[in-house]
Amino acid sequence: MKRFRSLRLLAGIWALSVSVLASGCAGISHSGHNRGESPLPFQGKTITLVTANHPWADAIRPLLPEFEAATGVNVIIQGFFEDQLTQKLTLQLTTGAETPDVFMYRPLQEGKLFYKNGWLEPLDDYVRQDAEYDRSDFSSEAIRSATVDGKLAGIPVIMEQGILYYRKDLLQKAGIPVPDTIDKLVSAARLLHDPDNGVYGFVARGQRSPLVTQVSSFLYSEGGDFTSGQQATINTPEAMRAFTIYGSLLRDYGPPGVINMSWPQASAFFAEGKAAFYTDANSIFKSASDPARSTIAEHIGFASFPAGGNGSRTYNITSWGLAMNPKAVDKAAAWAFIRWATSKEIVLQTQRKGNPGARYSVWNMSEGTAGFPKEMVEVIKQYGIGGVDHDRPTVINVAEARETVGEIVQRVMTGDPDLQQAADRANAALQAILDKEAE
Amino acid sequence: MNKQKKTANLIFGVLTIAVLLLFAFPFFWMLLASFKTQGQIMSTEQLFVFKPTMDNYSDVFKEYDFLKYILNSFVVALGSTLFALLLGLPAAYAIARHKLHKLGLVILIARIIPGITFLIPWFILFSKLELIDSYTSLILSHMLVGLPFIIWIMISFFEALPTEIEESGLIDGCTRHQVFMRIILPISGPGIITSSLLSFIFSWNNFMFSIILAGDKTKPLPVAVFNFMSYSEINWGGLMAAACIITLPVLIIALLAQRYVVSGLAAGAVKG
Numbered sequence: 001m002k003r004f005r006s007l008r009l010l011a012g013i014w015a016l017s018v019s020v021l022a023s024g025c026a027g028i029s030h031s032g033h034n035r036g037e038s039p040l041p042f043q044g045k046t047i048t049l050v051t052a053n054h055p056w057a058d059a060i061r062p063l064l065p066e067f068e069a070a071t072g073v074n075v076i077i078q079g080f081f082e083d084q085l086t087q088k089l090t091l092q093l094t095t096g097a098e099t100p101d102v103f104m105y106r107p108l109q110e111g112k113l114f115y116k117n118g119w120l121e122p123l124d125d126y127v128r129q130d131a132e133y134d135r136s137d138f139s140s141e142a143i144r145s146a147t148v149d150g151k152l153a154g155i156p157v158i159m160e161q162g163i164l165y166y167r168k169d170l171l172q173k174a175g176i177p178v179p180d181t182i183d184k185l186v187s188a189a190r191l192l193h194d195p196d197n198g199v200y201g202f203v204a205r206g207q208r209s210p211l212v213t214q215v216s217s218f219l220y221s222e223g224g225d226f227t228s229g230q231q232a233t234i235n236t237p238e239a240m241r242a243f244t245i246y247g248s249l250l251r252d253y254g255p256p257g258v259i260n261m262s263w264p265q266a267s268a269f270f271a272e273g274k275a276a277f278y279t280d281a282n283s284i285f286k287s288a289s290d291p292a293r294s295t296i297a298e299h300i301g302f303a304s305f306p307a308g309g310n311g312s313r314t315y316n317i318t319s320w321g322l323a324m325n326p327k328a329v330d331k332a333a334a335w336a337f338i339r340w341a342t343s344k345e346i347v348l349q350t351q352r353k354g355n356p357g358a359r360y361s362v363w364n365m366s367e368g369t370a371g372f373p374k375e376m377v378e379v380i381k382q383y384g385i386g387g388v389d390h391d392r393p394t395v396i397n398v399a400e401a402r403e404t405v406g407e408i409v410q411r412v413m414t415g416d417p418d419l420q421q422a423a424d425r426a427n428a429a430l431q432a433i434l435d436k437e438a439e
Numbered sequence: 440m441n442k443q444k445k446t447a448n449l450i451f452g453v454l455t456i457a458v459l460l461l462f463a464f465p466f467f468w469m470l471l472a473s474f475k476t477q478g479q480i481m482s483t484e485q486l487f488v489f490k491p492t493m494d495n496y497s498d499v500f501k502e503y504d505f506l507k508y509i510l511n512s513f514v515v516a517l518g519s520t521l522f523a524l525l526l527g528l529p530a531a532y533a534i535a536r537h538k539l540h541k542l543g544l545v546i547l548i549a550r551i552i553p554g555i556t557f558l559i560p561w562f563i564l565f566s567k568l569e570l571i572d573s574y575t576s577l578i579l580s581h582m583l584v585g586l587p588f589i590i591w592i593m594i595s596f597f598e599a600l601p602t603e604i605e606e607s608g609l610i611d612g613c614t615r616h617q618v619f620m621r622i623i624l625p626i627s628g629p630g631i632i633t634s635s636l637l638s639f640i641f642s643w644n645n646f647m648f649s650i651i652l653a654g655d656k657t658k659p660l661p662v663a664v665f666n667f668m669s670y671s672e673i674n675w676g677g678l679m680a681a682a683c684i685i686t687l688p689v690l691i692i693a694l695l696a697q698r699y700v701v702s703g704l705a706a707g708a709v710k711g
Contacts, residue, residue, distance in 0.1 A: 053669040078655045081665035091651055095563045099571075264673050268481040284671040293477040320670070 040072030045333045048076045050100040052085050054320060056158055057104070059350040060341060067340050073333050086110060093119040093325065101328040102337055107146040107154055107321045112396045114323070115148040121324040122151040126335045133339060134361075142358035144389035145318035154321030155342045156358035158283070161383050162217035162305050162314035162391070163376070165270060165278040165288055167192075169299040170199065178301065182221060182245060182308045185277060192276035193253040201253030203266050203275035204246070206413060208406030209399070210262035211246075213391040214280055215409055216315055218242040221308030226393040226405060230438055232430035234405055235423035242308070244419070247412025259413055271295065279305070282376060283319065283356065289373055302376040304383065316387025318358060356380065393430065396437050404430040466686075473679040480675045495680035505681060508663035513688075514574055515649075515659055516642040519581035520635050523589050526582075528631070531593030532619055543594060550587040557583060558651050565652060572654025580648040585638035592637070596630035597623065632699040640689055660685045 051057035057079050064075050078100075080088055089103060093114070105114060114120050127135050135143075142156035164185070166178060170192050179185040185202075193201030205211040219225065222245070224238035233239060250258050255269055263280055267287040270278040271294035278288070282302070291297040305314040322341060328334045340346060347357040354371035362368035369377040393401040404426040411422045472480050474491040499505045534543045561580060562571070570576040600623065608618045624631075646661040653662060664685065667678040 053666060055669065055671075076655070079666070080650070080662075081668050082670060084650050084662070084665060088651060091559060091562060095559060095566070097562070097566055099566075263671075272478070272481055281671075287672060295478060295482075 040070070042330070042333045042336060043072035044074075045072065045330050046074040046076060047101040047328070047330070047333050047337055048078070048099040049337065050085065050089065050103040051077065051079045052082045052104050052320065053079050054082075054104065054158070055353065056320065056350055056355045059353040059355055060346075063346060063349060067337065071333070071336055071340075073337065075337065082106070089114075089119075093117070096327055098325070098327050098329050101325055101330070101334040103323055103325070104157065104320050105154060105323050107156075107318050108390055108392055108394065109398050111146065111153055111321075112148050112394065112398075115151070115153045116396060118326060120148075120153040121326040121328070121331065122153065123155060123324065123335075123338075124152045126339075127152060127155075130339070133343070137344070137359050137361050139316070139358045139360060141316040141387050141389045142318045146321045154318075154323035155338055156318035156321050157342065157355075158318065158320040159316070159356045159358050160281045160283045160319040160391075161316050161380060161387060162214065162279065163282045163379055164303040164305055165280065165285075166301045166303060167273075167276050167296065167299050168301045169296075170276045171301075178303045179277075179306050180303075180312075182218065182306045185306045186245065186249060189249060189253040189277055198274055200255050200269075200275045202249045202277045203254055203258065203261070203269050204250060204279050205262050205266050206250050206254065206258035206410070207260060207262045208410055209402040210406075211409055212393075212402040212405045213315070215243060215246045215405070216388070216391045217279065217305045217313070218246045218308065220313035220315070220388050221305065221310055223308070223310035225388075226390075226401075226430070227395075227434065230434055232427045232434055234408060234430055235420070235427035238309070239408075240420070240423060243409050243423075244412050245308075247409045251413045251415065259410060271297075273299075281319075282380065285373065285376060286354070300373075302373060302379055304379050314383070314387055315389075315391035316383055317389060317391050395433055397433055401430055401433050404433075469679050469682050469686075472675060473683045475676055475679075477674070477676055480679075492676075495676040496684075498674075498677050499680045499684060503663070503666055503677065503681070505660075505663065505684065508658055508660050509684070509688075511574075511653075511657050512643055512659040512661075512685075515577045515581060515657070516639050518574060518578040519585050519642045520638045522578060523582045523585040523638055524631065524635055527586050527589035527634075528593060528624070528627075529619065531590045532597050532623065534590070535594045535597035543590070546587050546590055549583060550591075554584065554647055558648070561648075562651055571652060572656050574657055576652045577649060577657055577659070580652055581642040581645055583648075584641050584645075588638050588641065589634040592634040593627070593630055596627060600626065629699045632696050636692065636696050639692070643685075643689055 051060075057077070061077060064077065067073065068075060085104070086106075086109075089100075089105065089110075092099065094117075105111065105120075111120070127133060138156060139159060142159055143152065146152060146154045146156050164179075171178065171188070174188075174191055176188055176191065179188045189201030191201075192199060205214050216226070219239060219242040222238045222242040224236055224242055225233060227233055234243075255261075255274065258266075261269070263284055266278065267280065267284050269275055271288045273296040285302070286293075288294050289297050289300050294300070305312050322338050324331065324334045324338060342359075344359060344361055347359045348362050348365065348368055351357045351362050351368050352371050356372070357363075357368075363381065372380070392398060393405065395401045408419070408423045408426050411419060416422055471487070471489075473495050474493070475485070475489055476492055476494070479485045479489045530546075533539060557580070561576070565571050565573075565576040604622055604626075605618050608622045609615075613621065644661055645659075649659050649662050653659060660681075664678065664681050667674040667681060
């Protein structure tokens, strides 16, 4: 009897465990659009879309039912913060998982690594077979950013360029025009630098790795680049001039502690009205121009990146793209989604909500530019065709390569007397990365 | 003499406050920031004096739907703790009474190996079983840490209990199971509460397992908190409000159970 009771107890515990565990595994629900009506091309198919926490994802989410109704595909969408997204994608793709079918990725940060690992389906054939999709409508810089080894590894979704943010009121008070050359920027920053009254001349990213994408505009405008073919070129005279200008601007006219600032700190500093000039990507314009977050929203001006010895050359890149998992079960359905999400109609809708897309035709529509400040649209249009298709060294191990460049700039900021030697060392380190990857 | 003692007390008091400030300030800052607008958070002039707003908290629930994530976290934390207790208590008892120390060591190894080692096999396994984004996979994975925790705290607890109590139970006609259920468990309250509390807090805060194994349906709080950070924007106010909300339940549970925790920890510690 007693033995029986304890057995019953055990059985009870077991049954409880099983039922609770089982209740947790509710299967994926398939929403049955248009059941019983005319057959849709992908009726009953399900694709998983993984996005970053990005305004583009917020814009596409409410449009998904449209796509589902038209194709019969059921889209499961999941969003993650960008670093988590990389972790999650890396792990899932390493295991050869069939999901996600479609995902957002950063072509210049992860593209080369992902492609070489066979995690990105080349999309050239899909695009080529499809005249209506109009590949030539895409910005050629954007396409180049998303191309690895001559293959289109993803479709550009978000574009990004470097611009100069400035304070109209301060410039007006001092009676100086918007600087159109880097030399004029330096002298204007010197003139407006007045820390005793709470205004610094210049602010930008000073943190070692984050600063690399922003110093790139100085580098290109002075005629340099990170690499040339398989050769590291971050110790050339052009590169040294660019790094010295950027580093000294921050050292001489930047806020204290700028060496620890990335874009969240730098843009907040500017939005608080504490700096006269700020160079960064145009994608973060809202933190400066949104009155809820910025005390100087009405005084913000946007200008093209000032010209250096080699003219005004900034990056013009794809910061986010859509890619397909080569292991996806139904690639046709996955492509149908990518095609839809990057079609003219949908790009217009997402761009209207402030997501700068890669299609020329949308930029040429007045509706297409409604989501941006007028002055910024002028700058973007002025960049038009041109600019550099990368904003960081194009290698597989981007993180390590960024450190080498960042180190030189930080040494300028801390006033290292033996700069050339440090640059030579950093250049050798970057060369070692390139050589290793060329093997 | 007396004067010396007074100065010693004074120094002790000052040091206590200094340490307290050091540890409590981040929490205090978090609390203040959760009532500020984005501009106020970034401004150094409005560190302590500012016009408070409740917008962040309403955002957390309305715009970001945090109730769902709170529920997810509760289900997973409670589930993993309960199942870990279910398996861990009898296991710890058996190890303690039958001196199965080698087995205990093997279980401890699961705790020593970095959790990330398990993630890839788990992901493959759970995706084959179609258990990604299910409570089952999250509960099972969180048990990996909770279970050894409970077993190890309870082993020393059970070992400290005098065997005479059990023997008298056996003499009076109890079976081993009944001794465990009716005598041992009721007097093990402090140990059980301490170990389940720690197991619960671990699960509540776990990020690494959840990020890989959870999806949109089962996303728990530590993962959801990152919804406030996006590519070109960080919503600091919302982030701080969410952080306060996440801290609150653990704080409440810990305060309520504090009495037991202290005696539980001591019980494990002074065992001869």
